[in-house]
Amino acid sequence: xxxxxxxxxxxxxxxxxxxxxxxxxxxxxxxxxxxxxxxxxxxxxxxxxxxxxxxxxxxxxxxxxxxxxxxxxxxxxxxxxxxxxxxxxxxxxxxxxxxxxxxxxxxxxx
Amino acid sequence: xxxxxxxxxxxxxxxxxxxxxxxxxxxxxxxxxxxxxxxxxxxxxxxxxxxxxxxxxxxxxxxxxxxxxxxxxxxxxxxxxxxxxxxxxxxxxxxxxxxxxxxxxxxxxxxxxxxxxxxxxxxxxxxxxxxxxxxxxxxxxxxxxxxxxxxxxxxxxxxxxxxxxxxxxxxxxxxxxxxxxxxxxxxxxxxxxxxxxxxxxxxxxxxxxxxxxxxxxxxxxxxxxxxxxxxxxxxxxxxxxxxxxxxxxxxxxxxxxxxxxxxxxxxxxxxxxxxxxxxxxxxxxxxxxxxxxxxxxxxxxxxxxxxxxxxxxxxxxxxxxxxxxxxxxxxxxxxxxxxxxxxxxxxxxxxxxxxxxxxxxxxxxxxxxxxxxxxxxxxxxxxxxxxxxxxxxxxxxxxxxxxxxxxxxxxxxxxxxxxxxxxxxxxxxxxxxxxxxxxxxxxxxxxxxxxxxxxxxxxxxxxxxxxxxxxxxxxxxxxxxxxxxxxxxxxxxxxxxxxxxxxxxxxxxxxxxxxxxxxxxxxxxxxxxxxxxxxxxxxxxxxxxxxxxxxxxxxxxxxxxxxxxxxxxxxxxxxxxxxxxxxxxxxxxxxxxxxxxxxxxxxxxxxxxxxxxxxxxxxxxxxxxxxxxxxxxxxxxxxxxxxxxxxxxxxxxxxxxxxxxxxxxxxxxxxxxxxxxxxxxxxxxxxxxxxxxxxxxxxxxxxxxxxxxxxxxxxxxxxxxxxxxxxxxxxxxxxxxxxxxxxxxxxxxxxxxxxxxxxxxxxxxxxxxxxxxxxxxxxxxxxxxxxxxxxxxxxxxxxxxxxxxxxxxxxxxxxxxxxxxxxxxxxxxxxxxxxxxxxxxxxxxxxxxxxxxxxxxxxxxxxxxxxxxxxxx
Numbered sequence: 001x002x003x004x005x006x007x008x009x010x011x012x013x014x015x016x017x018x019x020x021x022x023x024x025x026x027x028x029x030x031x032x033x034x035x036x037x038x039x040x041x042x043x044x045x046x047x048x049x050x051x052x053x054x055x056x057x058x059x060x061x062x063x064x065x066x067x068x069x070x071x072x073x074x075x076x077x078x079x080x081x082x083x084x085x086x087x088x089x090x091x092x093x094x095x096x097x098x099x100x101x102x103x104x105x106x107x108x109x110x
Numbered sequence: 111x112x113x114x115x116x117x118x119x120x121x122x123x124x125x126x127x128x129x130x131x132x133x134x135x136x137x138x139x140x141x142x143x144x145x146x147x148x149x150x151x152x153x154x155x156x157x158x159x160x161x162x163x164x165x166x167x168x169x170x171x172x173x174x175x176x177x178x179x180x181x182x183x184x185x186x187x188x189x190x191x192x193x194x195x196x197x198x199x200x201x202x203x204x205x206x207x208x209x210x211x212x213x214x215x216x217x218x219x220x221x222x223x224x225x226x227x228x229x230x231x232x233x234x235x236x237x238x239x240x241x242x243x244x245x246x247x248x249x250x251x252x253x254x255x256x257x258x259x260x261x262x263x264x265x266x267x268x269x270x271x272x273x274x275x276x277x278x279x280x281x282x283x284x285x286x287x288x289x290x291x292x293x294x295x296x297x298x299x300x301x302x303x304x305x306x307x308x309x310x311x312x313x314x315x316x317x318x319x320x321x322x323x324x325x326x327x328x329x330x331x332x333x334x335x336x337x338x339x340x341x342x343x344x345x346x347x348x349x350x351x352x353x354x355x356x357x358x359x360x361x362x363x364x365x366x367x368x369x370x371x372x373x374x375x376x377x378x379x380x381x382x383x384x385x386x387x388x389x390x391x392x393x394x395x396x397x398x399x400x401x402x403x404x405x406x407x408x409x410x411x412x413x414x415x416x417x418x419x420x421x422x423x424x425x426x427x428x429x430x431x432x433x434x435x436x437x438x439x440x441x442x443x444x445x446x447x448x449x450x451x452x453x454x455x456x457x458x459x460x461x462x463x464x465x466x467x468x469x470x471x472x473x474x475x476x477x478x479x480x481x482x483x484x485x486x487x488x489x490x491x492x493x494x495x496x497x498x499x500x501x502x503x504x505x506x507x508x509x510x511x512x513x514x515x516x517x518x519x520x521x522x523x524x525x526x527x528x529x530x531x532x533x534x535x536x537x538x539x540x541x542x543x544x545x546x547x548x549x550x551x552x553x554x555x556x557x558x559x560x561x562x563x564x565x566x567x568x569x570x571x572x573x574x575x576x577x578x579x580x581x582x583x584x585x586x587x588x589x590x591x592x593x594x595x596x597x598x599x600x601x602x603x604x605x606x607x608x609x610x611x612x613x614x615x616x617x618x619x620x621x622x623x624x625x626x627x628x629x630x631x632x633x634x635x636x637x638x639x640x641x642x643x644x645x646x647x648x649x650x651x652x653x654x655x656x657x658x659x660x661x662x663x664x665x666x667x668x669x670x671x672x673x674x675x676x677x678x679x680x681x682x683x684x685x686x687x688x689x690x691x692x693x694x695x696x697x698x699x700x701x702x703x704x705x706x707x708x709x710x711x712x713x714x715x716x717x718x719x720x721x722x723x724x725x726x727x728x729x730x731x732x733x734x735x736x737x738x739x740x741x742x743x744x745x746x747x748x749x750x751x752x753x754x755x756x757x758x759x760x761x762x763x764x765x766x767x768x769x770x771x772x773x774x775x776x777x778x779x780x781x782x783x784x785x786x787x788x789x790x791x792x793x794x795x796x797x798x799x800x801x802x803x804x805x806x807x808x809x810x811x812x813x814x815x816x817x818x819x820x821x822x823x824x825x826x827x828x829x830x831x832x833x834x835x836x837x838x839x840x841x842x843x844x845x846x847x848x849x850x851x852x853x854x855x856x857x858x859x860x861x862x863x864x865x866x867x868x869x870x871x872x873x874x875x876x877x878x879x880x881x882x883x884x885x886x887x888x889x890x891x892x893x894x895x896x897x898x899x900x901x902x903x904x905x906x907x908x909x910x911x912x913x914x915x916x917x918x919x920x921x922x923x924x925x926x927x928x929x930x931x932x933x934x935x936x937x938x939x940x941x942x943x944x945x946x947x948x949x950x951x952x953x954x955x956x957x958x959x960x961x962x963x964x965x966x967x968x969x970x971x972x973x974x975x976x977x978x979x980x981x982x983x
Contacts, residue, residue, distance in 0.1 A: 027125060028132040046129065047156045051164040058169055066121075069128070076125045 012044065012052050014091040017080065020062060021088055024079040026069060027053060053078060061087050118169065122162055130155055175503075179510030186511065193483070194515070197476050201519025201565055203867065204472035206526030207465040209550075209558045213531040214538075215458050216553050217364070217546045218450045224358045226297030228444040230397045234264065234410060236389065237437040242452040246393050248378060249386040250417065254393065255291070257413050260406035264395035265292040266374060269363065273646050273836075274349075274370070276342035280646055282838070283326070286361060286368035287377045293321075295396050296359075301327070303338035303353030310352075311373040313383075318376060320349040324357040326369040345647055347376070362394060362446035365544045386421045387433065392447045407440040414438040428700065450546075454538065457853040460934055461860060464615060468864050469561060471608045473568040475871050478601040480512065482882055484573035491577045505574045512570025513563075520562030524550065527558070537856050540849045572597060598879050603919040605875040606960065609868035610923020611930060613952035616858075616865025618931060618941055621948060623858040625940030626851060632778030633681055633719035635847045639810045639817035640680065641840035643803050643828055651800050657832055658795065658803045662712055664827035665810050670820060672813050676712040676795065676806040681719065681778045682847045683807070686790060693751045694761040706747060707780065707790040708764075710798055710806075716742075716775055718809045726758045726773030729794035739797055742773035747789040762791065769793065782850045784939060803835065809843070817842050853937060869956060873963035880912065880967040891971055892979025901972040908968040909961070916960055920953050927952075 019025065019033045030053075031044050056062045061084030069075040080088065130151050137147035152158075166174065187194040222228035234254055236244040246254075248266070255264040265288065272285040290311030298305060301324055310319045322330075322337065331337035340351050349372065360367040374391075375383075382388050397406055414437075422430040445451070484491075494504055531548040538544055550558070576597055649657055658676065665674035679686050686707030698704055713729045716722075724745060733740050741762060748757035748771075760771050769791070777787040795801060812820055821840040828837045848855070884891070891904055931943035941948065 026128065028129045031129075045156060046154075047161050047164065050126070050161050051168045054165045055168045073128065073131075074124070075128045076121065 010091075011095075012048060013056060014088070014095055015042070015044075016049075016052060016056060017061065017084055017088040017091065020078050021080050021085070024065075024067070024077040026075040026077050028075075030078070056084070060084075122165060126155070126158055126162070130158075175506070176510065179507050180514055182507065183511040183514045187514065190483075193479060194518075197479060197515050198518045198522060200472040200475055200871065201515060201562075201569075202522035202526055204465070204469035205516075205520050205523030205558060205562055205565065206530060207523075207864070208462075208469050208561050209523055209527035209554060210530035210534060211458065211461045211465050212557045213527060213548050213550060213554050214454075214534055214546070215462060216551065216557075217548055218454055218458065219445065219448070220553060221364070221547070221551075222444040223296070223362065223446050224356075227396075230262075230399075231295075231443045231446070232395050232397055232403060232406065233441040233443040233447065234258070234261070234393050234395050234406070235438060235441070237439050243439070243441045243447075245389040246391055247386050247388045248383050248391060250389075251289070251391055251393050253417050254410070254413065255395075258395075258406065258409055260398055260401045260409045261395045262398040263291055263295045264393060265289045265295045266391040266393050267292060267362065268374070268377075268391050269366065269368065270377075272344050272370070272372070273644050274342040274344055275646055276340065280836075281330075282644060282836075283369040284366060286371045287374040288371050289374045292371070295394065296362075298356055298359060300353040301356045302335055303351070305353050305355065306371060306373060311375045313375045313378070315373065315376070318347055318349045318373065319352040321353045321355060321371045322351055323355050323361070323367055323369050323371075324359070325367055327354045343646075344372075360545065362392075363450075364445055364448050365450045365546055367545050386417075394443055394447065403440050403442065410438055410440055428704075450544075454853065456936060457857055460615075460857060460937065463930070463933070464612065464861055464864055467608050467612055468867065469565060470568075471605055471612070471868055471871055473565050474601050474604045474608065475875050476512070476515065476565075476569040477572050478598055478605070478875055478878060480508075480569060480573040481576060481598050481601065482878065484508070484577040485882075488577055495578070501578055504578055508574030508577065509566065509570045512566045515569070516562040516566035519565065520558055523562070524555075524558055527554075534856070537859075538852055540845070540852050572601070598882070599915055602872075602875050602879045603915050603922070605872045606916060606919025606956065607922035607926060609865075609872035610920050610952060610956055611927045612861075612865045612868040613956055614923075614927035614931060614949055615934070616861040617948040617952050618934065618938055618943065618945065619854070619857040619861040621941050621945070622937065622939045623851070623854050626783045626854060628940075629779070629783045631682055631783060631847075632776050633721045635682070635719075635843040637812050637814075637817055638718065638843035639812065639820045639824060639840060640843050640846065641808055641821070641824060641828075642806075642838040643808070644836050644838045645802075645804060645832070645834050647834070648802055654802050655795075655799050657835065658712070658801070658806065661803060661808065661828060661831040661835070664831055665808065665824065666714075668810065668820060668823045668827060670813050670815075670823075671810045673714050673718040674808070674810040675715040675718040676808045677715055678710040678795075678801075678806055679780060680807050680843075680846065681780050682782060682850060683780075685781045686788060689764045691762050691764040691791070694763075696751045707788040709780075709790065709792050710795050710801070711792050712795050712806070715792070715809075718811050719778075720811075721778055722776045724774045724776060725756070726771070728773060729792075729796065731796065733794045733796050735797055735799050737797075739767055739769045740772045740794065741769035742775055742792040743771055744775055744777045744787075744790040744792075746777050746787045747791065748774045750789055764791075854939070857934075857937060869959050872956065873959045876912065876915070876960045877963040877966065880908065880964045881970075883911065884908065884967045884971045887971075888974065888979045891974050892976045895974060895979070896976040904972045904974070905968045908971050909964060912961065912964040912968075916957055920956065923956075924949060924953070 015034055016030060019030050019037075022033075025033070027046075027049060031046070031049055034042050034044050053062065057064055057078070061081055062078045063081050064076050064078050066074050067077045130148075133151035133154055134144070134147045137150050138144060142150065155161075223231070225231070233243045235246050236250075238244040246266070251264070251266040255261070255266075258264070267286055267288040270285050270287060271282055273280050273282050288306065288311075290306060290308030293305040294307070300321075303321075306319060306321050320342070327333055327337055338351055338353060341348050342351070343349070355371070382390060397403065418433055418436060422433040425433060491504055495501070528548075528550070535544055535546050535548055538546075643661070648654070662674055662676060665671060668674075686709050688705045689708055690704040691706050692704070711729070713731065716728060723742075726742070729740065729742065743757060743762075751757070752760065757771050757774050762769050762771065775792070777790070779785045780788065780790075795806065808824075810817070810820055810824060818841070821837075824840060825837045828835050891907075894904065894907075927949065928944060935943050
């Protein structure tokens with residue numbers, strides 16, 4: 001079954017990679033961060049987030065480990081692998097190129 | 111694997127719980143009550159189970175689902191232990207039989223010698239009349255070893271038994287006399303000491319060397335390194351043990367592990383060393399790197415023709431064609447001199463075909479049973495498909511079931527195969543020794559796994575497809591779908607056809623064995639004990655004949671022995687030796703063979719074996735070395751040379767000795783039961799003073815009972831004759847005759863057994879399908895009865911269906927058997943592969959058993975009470 005996503009396919013992946021790149025972080029934290037940084041513009045559904053996390057982990061871009069969260073409870077922390085770092089660089093570049101292109105079209109066509 | 115899956119599930123749950131708790135905490139902080147916060151958190155998070163499913167999908171769930179399918183299948187199997195037991199047993203029989211035969215094929219044909227690069231080993235040798243490799247003479251060996259540039263090395267060897275005396279006791283060993291190049295060709299490293307080399311292989315070495323096998327080192331010396339350096343004697347030569355062959359190397363002939371290897375040159379006589387037609391050696395060579403077998407063969411042909419032409423030139427014109435028509439070839443030999451392969455290959459392949467059909471039959475049968483179960487599970491399948499299971503998923507469920515059955519059947523089959531293959535080796539050895547490794551190796555395990563998987567697919571696919579084909583609509587609507595069960599009939603027809611092929615095979619093989627037993631060999635083997643003797647040191651000529659005669663006198667005086675004698679060649683035990691003869695009053699045409707068979711025998715030979723003397727007299731003690739040389743000829747000899755005229759009193763000359771014919775006896779078969787009758791001359795041992803007692807086989811006919819009971823007394827007779835003399839291999843004559851029928855007996859036994867199994871399986875399949883049909887048609891039959899159909903009509907209705915399946919099944923079976931039975935042509939005797947009688951008998955038995963199986967359901971159908979049948983629905 002396809003993951004339901006409000007975001008463009010692939011966009012969620014790059015956002016997750018970017019957030020995880022800052023520091024090892026759990027699923028709840030990722031959702032929070034994306035909302036905060038985008039100033040509540042982007043809201044990630046758990047139904048999309050977790051399958052994406054598991055997919056990225058399976059591809060070897062993320063690795064997961066259990067650690068103590070700020071509250072003292074055990075949580076599953078995701079961190080970036082070397083492969084993930086490379087992927088992030090590529091995807092960010094792609095994204096920038098794409099958004100520049102979209103912007104260019106929108107502005108030129110005005 | 112299950113542990114990992116469990117952890118993954120657990121982690122998923124913990125991960126989600128953490129997230130939910132954090133969300134709940136957020137709402138509590140915003141001022142909601144804990145209950146309300148938890149509700150809102152769950153609402154925001156979404157459908158936990160759905161997200162979990164998505165995550166599982168992402169992580170790959172193949173194994174997990176397979177586990178679930180298997181668990182489900184296991185539960186189903188526990189619910190119907192009867193079905194499971196029958197299914198597993200029939201698969202175990204099919205898989206076990208296949209594995210057992212394959213194990214033997216593996217042991218006899220596929221295992222390579224444990225030597226360096228066995229794939230480069232070849233036999234360079236004469237080709238026998240049957241296309242199999244033969245032996246070569248010492249001059250041929252030297253010629254090829256030195257002349258063939260394609261070979262990196264060549265070795266010659268011959269097998270024999272030898273009595274050794276070591277530490278004051280004597281022991282009979284399997285020995286191999288090998289050329290000095292032997293171990294070099296194989297590139298072996300000794301387990302202790304050193305191996306034989308070219309320096310050891312001279313006719314009269316200063317210090318004769320011997321190498322013992324690892325097995326013998328273990329058996330006699332318990333792996334004591336002190337064994338190297340010990341000495342033993344064979345006859346009057348003293349040998350020193352110089353080394354031990356590596357563990358795992360069991361000589362070059364599968365089935366035989368020589369205890370000791372000795373230098374070849376020491377045992378060769380001057381005649382053997384120089385005579386190019388005395389073929390008594392086996393030649394194995396290693397190809398030079400980069401040279402193919404075909405290239406070596408091409409080179410061999412050139413050298414061979416030149417050599418044979420040279421040999422032929424020294425012979426009389428008449429004998430030249432025999433030499434010139436001999437062919438040589440290069441054979442692959444990664445498993446050495448594999449006489450077993452040539453002897454048993456055809457029988458093993460046939461058996462493989464038979465058990466392959468048995469497995470196919472088991473699959474068809476299992477498929478039929480699963481199909482019947484699938485029919486009853488149609489509603490379940492429909493519901494599963496209706497609520498969203500994909501077709502592949504449902505299919506996998508069915509395959510998981512048959513996979514489980516196949517795995518259980520395969521495991522049970524492997525156990526069965528161990529037992530079966532040991533039994534087969536015992537049957538092949540037939541009382542002798544046959545060292546074959548039948549422990550399953552990777553090839554056997556892979557084979558078993560492969561056929562189990564194949565069985566799983568064959569048996570599971572059809573029911574699954576069938577259940578899917580009928581999915582959803584008709585089944586949910588409780589409509590009794592028509593058609594559908596047609597496939598069940600196809601399976602029964604397949605079972606009938608396979609059973610027909612197996613039954614024809616069984617009939618042909620059993621018929622062959624019966625025919626062979628019905629052949630009159632010209633003597634009566636039953637009730638006769640036979641044995642050989644051995645002695646450490648040959649007797650001087652003056653003594654040896656006295657020992658023979660004394661031994662015979664002792665034998666004859668044993669109570670319970672009615673007659674005793676001795677012979678050089680045992681009838682049905684080997685070929686006669688042949689010589690050219692000149693016959694008084696007979697002129698040979700230039701192209702006519704002058705060869706006849708010879709055998710040397712003691713007096714009373716014909717009485718002991720109950721061969722009728724047709725004219726003249728038997729040999730007696732009065733025929734001595736100094737009296738007129740006499741001979742007894744067989745009927746074929748007398749008829750060929752003298753026709754209707756009397757043979758008695760005529761003279762035959764061979765190798766400058768003239769014999770007077772004093773008797774004529776009935777023909778006896780020597781080589782085997784399929785042999786043709788050969789013109790034979792018997793000559794008395796009383797006129798051959800140079801023979802050794804060990805060159806004769808001794809025979810004693812018991813007055814009654816098992817002749818083997820005489821063996822203790824025979825042993826005493828041997829020791830009383832001479833304390834140095836030992837009895838050797840006492841056994842009944844019948845056992846020896848049986849040895850020649852090993853292939854035929856195995857084929858008849860296993861062919862007959864599997865033929866019977868096939869009949870039972872086909873009958874059960876027929877019973878199952880008809881019982882199911884009748885219960886399905888209960889309504890219709892009830893209506894027919896209500897409308898006035900008689901019982902006979904109903905039985906006829908059912909049996910017509912049976913007859914239709916039978917006709918088709920038998921027809922397919924007959925054409926299959928016609929196509930296949932030709933493969934067994936060489937192994938049949940007195941029967942053509944297309945013998946109509948065998949086909950008719952098989953078809954009759956198959957039809958009878960199928961009809962008998964259908965009788966019960968038909969009876970039940972005719973006993974239907976219309977009223978209750980209509981209420982049945």
